[in-house]
Amino acid sequence: MKKWVPAVSGLAAGLLAATVFFADFSSGPSGSASTDTANKNKSNAEKVYVPFGEKDEYYLMASGGHSGQMFVYGVPSMRKIRTIPVFSPDSATGYGYDQHTKEMLGNYTWGDLHHPAISETNGEYDGKYLFATDVANSRAAVVNLETFTTRDIIDVPNTSGPHCAAFVTENTEYMFLPTRFAVPIGSKYESLDDYSEKYRGVMSAVTFDEKNEKLNIAYQVALPPWSYDLSDAGKKMSKDWAVMTTYNTEEATTNLEINASQADRDYIVLFNWKELEQKVKNGEYEDVDGQKMIFPEKQKGGIYLVPVAKSPHGVDVTPDGTRFIASGKLAPAMTVFSFEKAFKAIENKEFDGERNGIPVLKYESVMEREVNPENALGPLHTQFDDKGMAYTTMFISSEIVKWNPNTGETLDRVAVQYSPGHAAAAEGDTVSPDGKYIVSLNKLAKDSYLSVGPSHPESMQLIDLTGDKMEIIQSAPVDPEPHYAQMIKADKIKTIPIYDIDKKNPAAVTKAEETRIERKGNEVHVYGLAMRSKFIFDAKAKRPDVIEVNEGDKVFIHLTNVDLDQDITHGFGINKYDLNMEVQPGQTNTLEFTANKAGTFPLYCTNFCSALHQEMTGYLLVKPKK
Numbered sequence: 124m125k126k127w128v129p130a131v132s133g134l135a136a137g138l139l140a141a142t143v144f145f146a147d148f149s150s151g152p153s154g155s156a157s158t159d160t161a162n163k164n165k166s167n168a169e170k171v172y173v174p175f176g177e178k179d180e181y182y183l184m185a186s187g188g189h190s191g192q193m194f195v196y197g198v199p200s201m202r203k204i205r206t207i208p209v210f211s212p213d214s215a216t217g218y219g220y221d222q223h224t225k226e227m228l229g230n231y232t233w234g235d236l237h238h239p240a241i242s243e244t245n246g247e248y249d250g251k252y253l254f255a256t257d258v259a260n261s262r263a264a265v266v267n268l269e270t271f272t273t274r275d276i277i278d279v280p281n282t283s284g285p286h287c288a289a290f291v292t293e294n295t296e297y298m299f300l301p302t303r304f305a306v307p308i309g310s311k312y313e314s315l316d317d318y319s320e321k322y323r324g325v326m327s328a329v330t331f332d333e334k335n336e337k338l339n340i341a342y343q344v345a346l347p348p349w350s351y352d353l354s355d356a357g358k359k360m361s362k363d364w365a366v367m368t369t370y371n372t373e374e375a376t377t378n379l380e381i382n383a384s385q386a387d388r389d390y391i392v393l394f395n396w397k398e399l400e401q402k403v404k405n406g407e408y409e410d411v412d413g414q415k416m417i418f419p420e421k422q423k424g425g426i427y428l429v430p431v432a433k434s435p436h437g438v439d440v441t442p443d444g445t446r447f448i449a450s451g452k453l454a455p456a457m458t459v460f461s462f463e464k465a466f467k468a469i470e471n472k473e474f475d476g477e478r479n480g481i482p483v484l485k486y487e488s489v490m491e492r493e494v495n496p497e498n499a500l501g502p503l504h505t506q507f508d509d510k511g512m513a514y515t516t517m518f519i520s521s522e523i524v525k526w527n528p529n530t531g532e533t534l535d536r537v538a539v540q541y542s543p544g545h546a547a548a549a550e551g552d553t554v555s556p557d558g559k560y561i562v563s564l565n566k567l568a569k570d571s572y573l574s575v576g577p578s579h580p581e582s583m584q585l586i587d588l589t590g591d592k593m594e595i596i597q598s599a600p601v602d603p604e605p606h607y608a609q610m611i612k613a614d615k616i617k618t619i620p621i622y623d624i625d626k627k628n629p630a631a632v633t634k635a636e637e638t639r640i641e642r643k644g645n646e647v648h649v650y651g652l653a654m655r656s657k658f659i660f661d662a663k664a665k666r667p668d669v670i671e672v673n674e675g676d677k678v679f680i681h682l683t684n685v686d687l688d689q690d691i692t693h694g695f696g697i698n699k700y701d702l703n704m705e706v707q708p709g710q711t712n713t714l715e716f717t718a719n720k721a722g723t724f725p726l727y728c729t730n731f732c733s734a735l736h737q738e739m740t741g742y743l744l745v746k747p748k749k
């Protein structure tokens with residue numbers, strides 16, 4: 124049974140005046156379901172059942188959207204395993220409170236994380252690092268997958284909202300961070316009347332120094348003042364190239380819903396990052412506030428525009444690297460482009476003029492086919508399986524369509540609940556996807572779960588790809604909206620059981636005898652340790668678990684967890700000082716604060732660690748100024 128209900132929200136609903144095709148999910152495993160359905164559901168239950176003590180086959184690294192965090196799920200159980208704090212503080216782990224994470228976050232308290240990307244070696248996820256960008260405050264971050272902790276965050280200058288990242292090249296040479304919002308270079312004030320002249324859509328090429336776990340901006344490109352939406356790196360034959368979609372090539376400055384959808388075509392930016400890298404080596408760039416900036420109208424070459432149906436959203440490179448597929452958003456079609464054709468067209472200069480000094484390739488010279496499955500509306504993002512077949516999410520018709528990129532033939536469709544954004548296939552962005560599973564990341568779950576009021580959680584639905592037909596076999600709530608996720612084989616992730624006590628960290632203490640409280644003027648350094656079930660700040664003191672300072676002192680509490688047992692993590696919270704941090708086994712962390720409130724402040728371990736966890740307490744005494 125199908126219901127037709129009018130579109131009430133979502134992408135371009137007003138413009139399309141379309142009706143939304145919602146499948147009916149009311150016949151569930153209970154009630155009036157036939158025996159067949161019941162059996163089928165039983166086998167589906169078995170497919171996702173991971174008995175207690177056994178582990179899932181895949182990790183799903185999902186964006187936490189405007190929570191600023193990342194979520195880790197297990198597949199096929201779809202059990203949520205962990206939240207990784209990235210762009211927002213996290214009370215549970217003290218992320219954003221201790222010295223290192225506080226410095227990384229700067230003064231920002233929220234973030235908007237859309238696209239996690241796992242580091243790659245030879246086009247395969249290598250399970251070492253996870254990258255992400257922040258649309259809210261223009262940052263990029265790297266998470267270490269030995270510890271599932273954020274190691275570095277950088278601000279991306281001249282940019283506002285690097286939405287179209289992070290997608291890494293085959294050997295994690297670069298990730299490209301183009302801006303969503305065009306802004307003046309330097310983000311200074313410029314009148315919107317001068318938008319076309321003064322505003323730019325800057326793209327940053329970011330490298331990762333694995334040894335020091337640092338992100339760096341290698342160079343930037345001052346692209347035209349358009350919005351850059353999604354990108355993907357080439358693979359194999361196209362490995363030196365990357366693609367990204369644009370919209371608002373109209374350069375509208377108000378009412379984008381209408382004004383950015385005027386022209387029939389926008390563009391895909393196709394660029395050769397090896398060539399851009401060479402340009403920088405040759406000194407073909409301008410220095411802009413310390414950034415190496417390529418201006419494509421002056422330092423020509425390496426960048427091309429490919430016309431595409433208006434307001435595209437996703438662009439995805441096939442696993443064999445021969446094609447890139449753009450999804451329509453406002454056009455009901457996926458467009459398949461050929462890298463080989465593009466390379467020939469560039470060689471033969473099959474151009475249709477240029478825009479802002481960037482040559483526009485002839486559409487027919489690069490396009491291979493337009494694919495328009497019947498009644499499918501709102502294609503957004505495409506993933507692939509082990510046979511090279513494509514799976515495109517249809518935002519408006521609420522389904523995933525499986526199709527053959529070599530022929531354009533529609534192979535299968537499955538209704539999802541509802542309005543999928545991205546989908547994430549097993550090893551889906553690599554040169555060799557696994558097939559097996561795809562997860563649909565839905566924007567609207569509409570009453571799938573127990574009601575929690577007017578706002579409902581979104582959902583992720585797990586789809587089995589091994590049968591003749593795609594089949595939804597599990598569903599998990601996710602809150603807030605997930606954008607993208609990547610699914611990696613679990614055995615590729617090599618976590619460490621405990622931290623090595625870091626002898627190079629001058630603040631680390633390993634034994635009670637090394638604990639001490641040192642005063643230098645009005646600076647107080649506490650070198651303490653945490654162990655089951657006490658804090659020792661100064662073993663020689665009358666009360667080793669008490670810190671006494673003067674009002675106005677600058678206090679540094681360095682704490683090492685000397686319990687080198689897996690999973691014995693201690694917390695350190697100070698009442699009413701709004702401070703908390705976590706020290707995992709073997710880890711040393713530092714809290715830095717000014718004791719600006721006089722009084723008596725109990726402190727305690729915030730992580731359950733033993734039967735006497737409740738006794739793991741002490742005091743911070745702040746003596747008032749005379």
Ligand code: K7E
Pocket residue numbers: 237238286353436503504543544545605606607
């Ligand atoms: Cu399509 Cu931000 Cu990748 Cu959400 S974006 S859907």
Ligand code: CUA
Pocket residue numbers: 654655656692693694728729730731732733736737739
């Ligand atoms: Cu240490 Cu609880």
